[in-house]
Amino acid sequence: MLRYLLQRGASSLFALLIITVIVFSLSQLSGSPVDALLPDDATQEQIDIFIREWGLDQPLWKQYLTFLGNAVQGDFGVSLKWPGESAMGFVLDRMPATLRLGGLAILITLIIALPLGIAAAVYKGSAIDRIAQGFALLGQSMPNFWLGIVLIWIFSVWLGWLPTSGIGSFAHLILPAIAIAWFQISALARLTRSAMLEVLDAEYIKLARVKGVSEWAVVFKHALRNAAVVPLTYFGILAASILTGSVVIESVYSYPGMGWVAIEAIRGRDFPVVQAVIIAYAVIYMLSNLLVDLLYVIVNPRIKHG
Amino acid sequence: MNTSQTDALLDVRNLKVEVTTKAGSFFPVNDHSFSVKSGETLGIVGESGSGKSMTAMSLMRLLPKHAAKIRGGSVKLDGRELLTLSEKEMRKVRGADISMILQDPQTSLNPAFTVGDQIKEALKLHAPGGRKTLRERTIDALRRVKVAAPEHRVNSYPGEMSGGMRQRVVGAIAISCRPKVIIADEPTTSLDVTVQAQYLRLLKELQDETGMAILFITHDFGIVANLCHRVIVMYAGRIVESGPVAKIFAKPAHPYTEALISAVPSLHGQKERLTTIPGQPPAPTDIVVGCPFAPRCQYADARCHSEAPPTVAADQSGDHTTSCWRAVEA
Numbered sequence: 001m002l003r004y005l006l007q008r009g010a011s012s013l014f015a016l017l018i019i020t021v022i023v024f025s026l027s028q029l030s031g032s033p034v035d036a037l038l039p040d041d042a043t044q045e046q047i048d049i050f051i052r053e054w055g056l057d058q059p060l061w062k063q064y065l066t067f068l069g070n071a072v073q074g075d076f077g078v079s080l081k082w083p084g085e086s087a088m089g090f091v092l093d094r095m096p097a098t099l100r101l102g103g104l105a106i107l108i109t110l111i112i113a114l115p116l117g118i119a120a121a122v123y124k125g126s127a128i129d130r131i132a133q134g135f136a137l138l139g140q141s142m143p144n145f146w147l148g149i150v151l152i153w154i155f156s157v158w159l160g161w162l163p164t165s166g167i168g169s170f171a172h173l174i175l176p177a178i179a180i181a182w183f184q185i186s187a188l189a190r191l192t193r194s195a196m197l198e199v200l201d202a203e204y205i206k207l208a209r210v211k212g213v214s215e216w217a218v219v220f221k222h223a224l225r226n227a228a229v230v231p232l233t234y235f236g237i238l239a240a241s242i243l244t245g246s247v248v249i250e251s252v253y254s255y256p257g258m259g260w261v262a263i264e265a266i267r268g269r270d271f272p273v274v275q276a277v278i279i280a281y282a283v284i285y286m287l288s289n290l291l292v293d294l295l296y297v298i299v300n301p302r303i304k305h306g
Numbered sequence: 307m308n309t310s311q312t313d314a315l316l317d318v319r320n321l322k323v324e325v326t327t328k329a330g331s332f333f334p335v336n337d338h339s340f341s342v343k344s345g346e347t348l349g350i351v352g353e354s355g356s357g358k359s360m361t362a363m364s365l366m367r368l369l370p371k372h373a374a375k376i377r378g379g380s381v382k383l384d385g386r387e388l389l390t391l392s393e394k395e396m397r398k399v400r401g402a403d404i405s406m407i408l409q410d411p412q413t414s415l416n417p418a419f420t421v422g423d424q425i426k427e428a429l430k431l432h433a434p435g436g437r438k439t440l441r442e443r444t445i446d447a448l449r450r451v452k453v454a455a456p457e458h459r460v461n462s463y464p465g466e467m468s469g470g471m472r473q474r475v476v477g478a479i480a481i482s483c484r485p486k487v488i489i490a491d492e493p494t495t496s497l498d499v500t501v502q503a504q505y506l507r508l509l510k511e512l513q514d515e516t517g518m519a520i521l522f523i524t525h526d527f528g529i530v531a532n533l534c535h536r537v538i539v540m541y542a543g544r545i546v547e548s549g550p551v552a553k554i555f556a557k558p559a560h561p562y563t564e565a566l567i568s569a570v571p572s573l574h575g576q577k578e579r580l581t582t583i584p585g586q587p588p589a590p591t592d593i594v595v596g597c598p599f600a601p602r603c604q605y606a607d608a609r610c611h612s613e614a615p616p617t618v619a620a621d622q623s624g625d626h627t628t629s630c631w632r633a634v635e636a
């Protein structure tokens with residue numbers, strides 16, 4: 001079991017390394033930093049000094065190693081757009097805001113989607129199943145930025161219940177979290193439903209009933225234990241989509257989290273911050289996948305022996 | 307009828323199950339009456355689709371939700387009517403008084419729990435006890451189905467066992483609470499021949515030990531000859547013949563039974579299955595006029611095609627019945 005987790009951890013680190021290569025190459029592709037960082041009327045002498053200082057005259061692989069060495073220490077240079085801020089420091093500053101928003105979105109997703117999916121499977125063909133399917137259709141045919149705007153319009157402008165934008169109180173989190181969770185709820189509920197339906201048809205479910213096991217235990221012990229692997233696998237994707245979803249939604253709600261920083265940094269060609277935010281996203285994504293691996297072991301005891 | 311009802315342990319009268327599908331509704335269990343005594347094995351034989359599993363599941367009251375409903379009749383266990391019990395009371399009967407061995411050993415154990423936990427679950431429900439007693443009784447159940455090293459096997463997952471071993475575990479679950487009746491629904495179909503023979507011997511031994519009644523469902527008349535005392539033959543949702551195994555083998559009264567028996571290779575010393583019954587049973591939703599077997603019957607005459615045959619005694623003793631016009635004329 002420990003070996004399994006170590007293996008997963010090692011492959012995550014490897015993936016992270018590849019991402020640093022990509023991030024590094026992207027910054028090479030998107031034009032010379034000389035153009036981006038120096039004023040247009042810089043003298044040749046200024047340019048030469050800049051190139052030497054930044055190691056731009058070194059071979060590419062050496063530049064990458066320097067970049068990697070700095071990255072490992074969390075050093076991506078200073079922000080160009082927000083003077084005086086270290087790039088990673090600025091991103092880390094915004095991270096708790098994003099984690100709060102993403103965490104609430106995940107919580108809303110799980111609390112609604114799992115019971116809905118299970119109930120839709122157990123009462124297949126009933127009213128609740130049809131409601132779940134209608135909800136899924138609605139969720140998947142609506143882009144989340146659009147939903148975000150609709151929610152602002154209804155709850156902030158029209159009803160005046162919740163703030164339109166910004167950060168500060170729990171109330172600020174509600175609308176953006178719902179906008180992010182909406183699509184995920186329909187996706188996860190559908191997935192849970194189909195996983196449960198498949199498992200509920202299995203012979204071992206019949207055998208549990210033959211033993212005299214109550215319907216409640218049949219569903220929540222025998223079926224869910226086996227069906228859980230599917231939603232759990234999806235949890236990695238869920239975490240990723242909630243992070244990317246937050247990029248869009250944070251902008252819609254002017255919510256100053258990492259996503260908002262990402263968009264602003266791209267707009268301002270602030271490469272150090274863009275690099276820092278991508279790496280930060282990647283690390284969050286990998287940690288959540290490692291968490292999924294850990295949950296796997298708990299749900300599926302057979303891995304312990306493998 | 308064919309058995310005296312007074313000493314019957316499980317007594318089924320005029321049981322009817324209706325299945326409703328988009329294509330229409332039909333009765334896969336149509337007016338079944340039969341009974342079993344303690345220590346007796348009743349074979350239920352018929353081609354695939356003849357309603358054997360539906361019969362079994364209706365006795366457990368575990369028919370597929372929505373699709374199938376019991377429409378009448380009576381199922382008495384030790385004189386107690388099961389069809390009118392509440393779901394909660396019925397749960398106390400399942401696994402404790404009647405239990406069941408399902409067909410497929412590969413899939414009838416839950417892959418996420420150890421076999422010990424799966425046996426213990428039944429014990430906990432019907433015969434609760436302390437941790438240590440439960441563990442002992444779990445191991446004992448495995449020992450009774452002759453699983454080697456049961457103290458270790460309790461901690462195994464089904465995925466770590468062979469098909470034959472898993473089927474023994476399913477057997478251990480079935481006998482763990484010492485039920486009065488066990489229904490075995492084609493329990494050996496997917497096992498190879500030697501494992502199958504061992505399993506049948508084991509069932510017989512367990513029966514001698516506990517005096518339980520067995521309802522043994524199969525499509526193989528060879529197994530019936532080996533294992534059963536009496537047999538009912540099903541065709542298209544109807545019992546077409548019933549009686550003691552010896553009598554039915556000596557002189558089958560229904561042409562369908564006759565065909566099934568001649569399809570058994572071992573009984574005739576043939577190496578391969580030479581006779582299969584030509585033709586197909588009617589589709590469940592077909593409206594059948596006359597005898598349902600008539601299109602495949604070599605003895606069918608005009609009346610067979612127009613009028614359904616009644617169920618009549620096949621001989622003087624009264625324990626052998628059949629639904630065939632030929633028996634009426636005899």
Ligand SMILES: Nc1ncnc2c1ncn2[C@@H]1O[C@H](COP(=O)(O)OP(=O)(O)O)[C@@H](O)[C@H]1O
Pocket residue numbers: 325327334352353354355356357358359360361370373590
């Ligand atoms: N869940 C179900 N829904 C609808 N029809 C079913 C279902 N299960 C079985 N049937 C039908 O009921 C009839 C009897 O099936 P079954 O009892 O499984 O036969 P057997 O066990 O003898 O092979 C068949 O016609 C089959 O198609």
Ligand code: SF4
Pocket residue numbers: 560561562597598599600601603604605606607610615629630631632
């Ligand atoms: S009633 Fe007629 S068709 Fe039916 S089994 Fe008897 S002889 Fe054959």
Ligand SMILES: [Mg+2]
Pocket residue numbers: 358359360491
């Ligand atoms: Mg069957």
